[in-house]
Amino acid sequence: MSETAKLTFPDGKVYDLPIVVGTEGELGLDVSHLRQNTGYITVDDAYTNTGSCQSAVTYIDGERGVLRYRGYPIEEVAQKSTFVETAQLLIWGELPDAAQRDRFSQLLTDNSSLPEAFRSHFAAFPSHSHPMSILSAMINALQTYDLPGLVIDSADEFELVTASLISKVRTIAAGAYKSSRSEPLNYPRYDLCYTENFLHMMKSKPYKEYVPTPAATRALDLFLMLHADHEQNCSTSTVRMVASGEANLYASTAAGVCALWGRLHGGANQAVVEMLTELRATGLSVTDYLAKVKDRRSGVKLMGFGHRVYRNFDPRALILKQATDDLLVELNITDPRLDLALELEAAALKDDYFVSRHLYPNVDFYSGIILTALGIPLDMFTVLFAIGRMPGWIANWAEIHNGPLGSGVGRSRIYRPRQIYIGQTQRDWPED
Numbered sequence: 001m002s003e004t005a006k007l008t009f010p011d012g013k014v015y016d017l018p019i020v021v022g023t024e025g026e027l028g029l030d031v032s033h034l035r036q037n038t039g040y041i042t043v044d045d046a047y048t049n050t051g052s053c054q055s056a057v058t059y060i061d062g063e064r065g066v067l068r069y070r071g072y073p074i075e076e077v078a079q080k081s082t083f084v085e086t087a088q089l090l091i092w093g094e095l096p097d098a099a100q101r102d103r104f105s106q107l108l109t110d111n112s113s114l115p116e117a118f119r120s121h122f123a124a125f126p127s128h129s130h131p132m133s134i135l136s137a138m139i140n141a142l143q144t145y146d147l148p149g150l151v152i153d154s155a156d157e158f159e160l161v162t163a164s165l166i167s168k169v170r171t172i173a174a175g176a177y178k179s180s181r182s183e184p185l186n187y188p189r190y191d192l193c194y195t196e197n198f199l200h201m202m203k204s205k206p207y208k209e210y211v212p213t214p215a216a217t218r219a220l221d222l223f224l225m226l227h228a229d230h231e232q233n234c235s236t237s238t239v240r241m242v243a244s245g246e247a248n249l250y251a252s253t254a255a256g257v258c259a260l261w262g263r264l265h266g267g268a269n270q271a272v273v274e275m276l277t278e279l280r281a282t283g284l285s286v287t288d289y290l291a292k293v294k295d296r297r298s299g300v301k302l303m304g305f306g307h308r309v310y311r312n313f314d315p316r317a318l319i320l321k322q323a324t325d326d327l328l329v330e331l332n333i334t335d336p337r338l339d340l341a342l343e344l345e346a347a348a349l350k351d352d353y354f355v356s357r358h359l360y361p362n363v364d365f366y367s368g369i370i371l372t373a374l375g376i377p378l379d380m381f382t383v384l385f386a387i388g389r390m391p392g393w394i395a396n397w398a399e400i401h402n403g404p405l406g407s408g409v410g411r412s413r414i415y416r417p418r419q420i421y422i423g424q425t426q427r428d429w430p431e432d
């Protein structure tokens with residue numbers, strides 16, 4: 001019999017709450033029958049202390065700075081894997097063998113191009129449309145081409161649809177960028193790897209082919225890999241919420257794009273570059289800027305430092321820092337904002353105010369620098385995030401649906417949070 005915790009009510013009644021233990025020793029209280037048995041519900045603003053599900057995809061220990069994909073430390077994943085292989089690991093739970101890796105890579109290649117009729121949809125958007133708006137709408141539209149029946153009936157069909165979505169999301173993203181600039185769309189090339197192909201479709205001109213350097217390709221692949229999943233964040237929880245109503249994979253991930261679009265979620269690395277741009281424009285020294293940050297009355301914030309989950313170093317930041325250093329050395333870019341970023345990093349890491357509060361650079365700080373160095377415009381930052389997060393969204397969607405997908409977690413009930421009503425009590429309609 002499982003252990004229980006006792007909850008004592010004001011009237012003296014005691015109710016036993018089953019204790020749930022995760023494989024890493026995480027402890028939780030099962031309150032799923034609390035209202036049914038006691039009439040009470042729990043109140044947890046922003047779900048800060050609520051476990052909305054049991055998942056086997058990603059494990060985080062924020063106190064120790066640990067992140068693992070399907071049990072594998074993120075440091076090993078970054079060193080030994082690629083974004084595509086990491087996607088397979090997250091979605092199917094195990095590292096692919098050589099045949100599975102080759103098969104999936106071929107499916108990505110074969111499904112990278114958009115149907116010709118679909119390509120014309122870009123013209124329906126005004127040229128000033130934000131790429132995230134186009135991305136969300138186009139993922140939903142893609143379902144009508146890829147999955148007319150809505151329901152995925154087999155593991156083979158799931159693999160095909162997954163490959164199509166992961167492959168085409170970068171084609172759509174590049175098309176959204178080109179469309180927003182009134183530039184012609186580029187077709188994918190079948191001789192390029194996943195990341196190179198995206199850079200080609202986004203940055204090549206009709207008169208000049210863009211050829212990324214090895215460091216640029218590696219840095220962007222790392223960016224995508226390190227963003228591939230991060231437990232039950234805002235967008236992933238949104239995907240699971242939508243999927244719990246038996247929405248199809250495309251509708252669910254399109255909802256994830258919309259959630260990610262929010263400035264407090266996917267916009268953090270953009271905020272870093274905006275901070276650097278403003279700092280450059282004002283001419284304020286790094287020392288004076290940090291002094292303003294430490295003065296709470298100023299309202300000035302140090303973007304890209306600290307993390308809601310990690311109370312230590314963000315393990316992804318440690319990995320991306322090295323890629324950032326390598327990229328800046330190889331590209332030899334002259335950008336005062338990047339120089340300011342490095343100066344800001346060095347000063348904050350020596351300042352007891354930030355160190356004592358564990359305000360270390362997070363993944364958004366370095367990813368903002370990398371994307372800026374690669375010449376990615378600000379309005380595409382969150383789009384790149386969405387491309388990277390797609391495997392995690394698909395893996396969580398699969399856990400909700402289970403069925404032939406073999407997630408081993410089980411089909412979920414439709415999500416339906418409760419609330420505490422604080423509005424008007426019953427009142428009469430006024431007479432004329």
